[in-house]
Amino acid sequence: MSADEPGEELTSLVERSDLTGVRLWLAEHPPYEIADELSRMDSALAMIPFRLLDKDRELEVFEELDPVHQHEILAGLRGTAFSELLEEMDPDDRARLIGEAPAKIAARALAGLSPAERRMTAALLGYPEGSVGRVMTPETVVLHRDLTVGRALEVVRAEGAAAETVYTLPVVDDGRRLAGTVRLSDLVVSDDTAEIKDIVDILVPRVRATEPAEDAARLIQEANLVALPVVDSEERFLGLLTFDDALELIEEADSEDIARQSGASPVAGHYVAASVVRLARARSVWLLLLIVAATLTVNVMQAFEATIEQVTALALFVPMLTGTGGNVGSQSATAIVRALAVGEVRVRDLPGTAWKEARVGLLLGLMLACIALVIGTALVGRDIAVVVAASVIVICTWAAVIGSSMPLLARRVGVDPAVVSAPLVSTLVDATGLLIYFTIARTILGI
Amino acid sequence: MSADEPGEELTSLVERSDLTGVRLWLAEHPPYEIADELSRMDSALAMIPFRLLDKDRELEVFEELDPVHQHEILAGLRGTAFSELLEEMDPDDRARLIGEAPAKIAARALAGLSPAERRMTAALLGYPEGSVGRVMTPETVVLHRDLTVGRALEVVRAEGAAAETVYTLPVVDDGRRLAGTVRLSDLVVSDDTAEIKDIVDILVPRVRATEPAEDAARLIQEANLVALPVVDSEERFLGLLTFDDALELIEEADSEDIARQSGASPVAGHYVAASVVRLARARSVWLLLLIVAATLTVNVMQAFEATIEQVTALALFVPMLTGTGGNVGSQSATAIVRALAVGEVRVRDLPGTAWKEARVGLLLGLMLACIALVIGTALVGRDIAVVVAASVIVICTWAAVIGSSMPLLARRVGVDPAVVSAPLVSTLVDATGLLIYFTIARTILGI
Structure with missing residues (x-):
């Protein structure tokens, strides 16, 4: 648990080419810590300590690495070292490795296996990706x-x-x-x-x-x-x-859900080892969709441009309202996505869940409206403050319903509910929330 | 895995007081499924099937429940049924139950134990909450x-x-x-x-x-x-x-992190069994803090009120810009919080991480700026579109740096990094983002 300090050492030992030091370090650490340190290193550098491991530990360390790093290591091995390593792996780990490997490595890997091991691997690879068949072990005592x-x-x-x-x-x-x-x-x-x-x-x-x-x-x-x-x-x-x-x-599933909740695709492998371009790519798809969706907010604002010109003070509260609506919606969505993931909520619970969240949202809206009323009155006067407070109540209730229903609707149509990320909910609530706000403003202020 | 249909049945069997049916249902289901169904039921109703279980299974089902529901069940038991159940529990489960129970139940529970079991429980309770000592089992073969x-x-x-x-x-x-x-x-x-x-x-x-x-x-x-x-x-x-x-x-830790990421306190126990007030309370603290923090955005908007009055079109892009900045910041924060939780990033990585995220943010900003330029030009003309696009680049870079640094700073000062929720990052990025936007607008438009 206090792997912090020795960790730094391995990299510097390798960089200083102190092979005796590396050997000593390797002997003193268990496989999972060695794998962790290798994951942090540049793949060319990581090959040095890896090749210094004896056969048995080499396999143990290799099995602790995730597929991304396994591919890097494999790419650096040649001939017998390559096929020996694969031959010794557990069939389920090997199937996973080959299933996710670039085509060239996968073909080379399968070709190098003994017939028995190849048969076992092929059987596992016959099951669909993400299924239990892919990850089960056939090596059991029956x-x-x-x-x-x-x-x-x-x-x-x-x-x-x-x-x-x-x-x-x-x-x-x-x-x-x-x-x-x-x-x-x-x-x-x-x-x-x-x-x-x-x-x-x-x-x-x-x-x-x-x-x-x-x-x-x-x-x-x-x-x-x-x-x-x-x-x-x-x-x-x-x-x-x-x-x-x-x-x-x-x-892995939790990491994926957590990444998706923030509107990013999960990045396989170690954060430290992931390149800037890879991180940006994982996040870009949703950001692009969201900024296009955010055009809706510009449209709504434009529809009420005359109202804003008449009462500029209304514009001041736009970020606060969209922010609050987004927060309430994200909370509901996150709670439901998690409850779905751990099996506490089922699709058919949708009406009950929406009704429950509507009441939660109303309660939160009433509470936040009091604060908004005080802040609004202090900064711009009572009339606008009343508009803002009334909007907070409606927006919070609406946001909670939308945030809780979307993950369940996603699951019903067969989409991973975690894709209903907090940012997606926020963006949708932003546009509709503005519509609610300006409609209430026009009604109350009579403009 | 297909527990869906029988699930509904237990509740209706109990509601119809069909005790033979309940007995049959209980005999056909493993303890963890029984516990799951009990968690969904009203605690008074849940007592009925619970009392129908035979001794051994009663204990197994009880151990599968989480502490909240265990307390409800215990509150419904009296005399020997109460102490027999506790006496048979694993010491670590019992310590956890008593540690989290209301004082009255805890005292009654400890008093009812045999001296040997009481000693074992007291020893576990001697370790700080959240420590391994509390959850380890002393019943081993040495x-x-x-x-x-x-x-x-x-x-x-x-x-x-x-x-x-x-x-x-x-x-x-x-x-x-x-x-x-x-x-x-x-x-x-x-x-x-x-x-x-x-x-x-x-x-x-x-x-x-x-x-x-x-x-x-x-x-x-x-x-x-x-x-x-x-x-x-x-x-x-x-x-x-x-x-x-x-x-x-x-x-549990992942559920907590996920809840915190959306700015809510984790709610113990089953979502379906949690009351509206309890859910609202878990989410209210952060929402209150955030709406107060959002006052900053009103202040910034007010500071630039004259600019908005002059060029109302600037106001149209406010929700889009705050939304985008918030999304980028949340993504960075989420990625770092997760990397910290699973041990991929350490506090001393802060400078490297901030620099990496700055480049990720810049890359994303450049990409999103192109879209913003097109949308802006189409809707309001080139001048404002250039302002918006330039702001997108700066805001995205800034948001990524803030989002990635805050969790690491939190960890350094000893606060759970998951508390640096996506909403908190969004709110901070909102206010600073607006400052960036209006400053760029004034500079480019010369107002």
């Missing part, structure tokens, strides 16, 4: 339901070393159909003569290989599982999604 | 480093049932100082005569009980651990933080 505990433990001992996890053991019947799972801890504490079919947990949840990986990961979390069995459409066992892959999927 | 594998497996068999996890087994020396950990899978596949001291992993990370729980949870994720050993200041073993608690901590 138990038949007719075994005794003693025999099952022997199977675990014999096959366990090659499996990615042995904590959750899938139990199958004759047709390889999943009966349930047994935990290794239950095997260890059970009598050797007990039968697997008597201790198998048949209520354990399972998912189809084609289901979204993120949903499966959240299920692991909800049900507190070490691993979740994955089956095909005929309930035949295919593989396990392990909790550590689930953790990674959830962190 | 191995001495001089044991053989065969003997160690006997210890696991004898003590395993009472432990929360046996997948990670802490290994200690004579002074109960942590030597490292052994995985249950390694024990199972090793020779019975092998010695623990030869297979113990001494490089495994460990944390102090006083460190923040969120950091420890992220360490579990980074290092792919099933459980992380927790030690005191003398490296003596205290307990384990398990991956399922880590998953929960991470989801």
Whole structure:
């Protein structure tokens, strides 16, 4: 947790070409810290410590890197070093790497694998992107339901070393159909003569290989599982999604949601390693759409240009009103997007949610209107202050309804609700809020 | 995953007082789904199915609920039902429940425990809120480093049932100082005569009980651990933080960060169960601060009132400019807050980050200025369009610098960077952006 100081050292050791120092540093740090430091370095520099790792640790460090950095490392390796590294990887990590790699690296990678490993990888790559099938591990120890505990433990001992996890053991019947799972801890504490079919947990949840990986990961979390069995459409066992892959999927999904909430595409890989152009590209699409959408606000302002010319003071409160409406709308949208992501709200809750948020917005609007009335009266006088306060109430209520409904509508039409970013809601609320403001102004001031 | 339809049923079964139906529904669903449905129900109604669960499942369902709902359930229980439930809970879950409970429930809960369980709970409660000590489990199977594998497996068999996890087994020396950990899978596949001291992993990370729980949870994720050993200041073993608690901590922390990013306090518990007043209260503090801060924008507009009166067309672009500046600033802030949370950026990276974001902002500004120039020229003519385009460039650059620096400055002075919400950045960028806009307007238009 205090990796701060030694971290700086690796880069400077490499820059000073102090290979003894680098070797020492590598020996003293666990793989995930080494991977973290490599991610911060320029890829040409990162190759130096990477090549100094011994075989086993090289693989461990490599598996800790994210695909972007893995591709960089692979591009710097040649011949046997390249294929040996891939051959040793877990099939699910390898499938992910190859699935996301530039075509040239992917082809080279698949070609270099042994037939068995190539078959396993191809099977995983057969599932759609983002599905559980892509990230599950087929390397498990499968138990038949007719075994005794003693025999099952022997199977675990014999096959366990090659499996990615042995904590959750899938139990199958004759047709390889999943009966349930047994935990290794239950095997260890059970009598050797007990039968697997008597201790198998048949209520354990399972998912189809084609289901979204993120949903499966959240299920692991909800049900507190070490691993979740994955089956095909005929309930035949295919593989396990392990909790550590689930953790990674959830962190990735949350990072994505967080980026989307601010109107940016998620940038894969380390922030420090991302180039200025890549960061700008990830953010540019939405900004372009939003500035075009913001033309609406110019149109609304133009429609009321005469009103503004007559009472310039009205213009003074435009940024405050659009800002407040945007804030209330963003809060509602963010709350609903998160509630959807963790499964607390469902699409059919839309009417109830909109009604609830309308009341929240009204309550917040009433409160903020009092402040607006005081500020407005102090700065420009009572008439305009009343207009501003009344507008705050209507805009807040409206913003909360829009902000909460849009993510649910997005989900209903099959769009990721996180795309209903706070900026999108703000921009829409800006234009409609101005319409509300100037209409109220004309009515109250009689112009 | 398709819990949608049966979900609706439980509520209606309870409302129709169809107790046989409720019993059947409960038998067919795993604990985490039952807990999810209970969370959606009114607490008085939720008591009905809860009391119908048998003892073992009652505990499992109860542990799946979050503290808010646990308190509601506890408040509805009396006498032995109350203390039996608490006595059976995992010590870390119980400590968390009591730590967050209203004083009355907390006192009643502690009083009802057996001396052994009370001692364990009090020990956990002795650690500061939000620390690993509060959430670790002291119920583990501890191995001495001089044991053989065969003997160690006997210890696991004898003590395993009472432990929360046996997948990670802490290994200690004579002074109960942590030597490292052994995985249950390694024990199972090793020779019975092998010695623990030869297979113990001494490089495994460990944390102090006083460190923040969120950091420890992220360490579990980074290092792919099933459980992380927790030690005191003398490296003596205290307990384990398990991956399922880590998953929960991470989801909670991400939910909090996401809520804060929109300028709301996180609301504990289920969205559907949260009242309108509670939701409004969670969002009101920041909105109040922000509307007061937005007075700055009114001041700036007032300072340039004469300019606006002279060239009303300038006012038309105010919402578009504040909106765009806010969007760019929020994107930067969101990216940095997330990079800080997952450990990709550190406080000392501030100058590098600000410089990088300045270039990202400039690039985005140049791109958006082209659009603004076209829109501006079409709607109001070239002179004003040039002013708007020039302002877009400066505002975007400025917004990116502000948005990226504020979270890092917050962290440096010890404030949670997530508090630097997108709305806060937007509001600050609004006022300064207007200053930039009108200054550029005066200069270019010569007024």
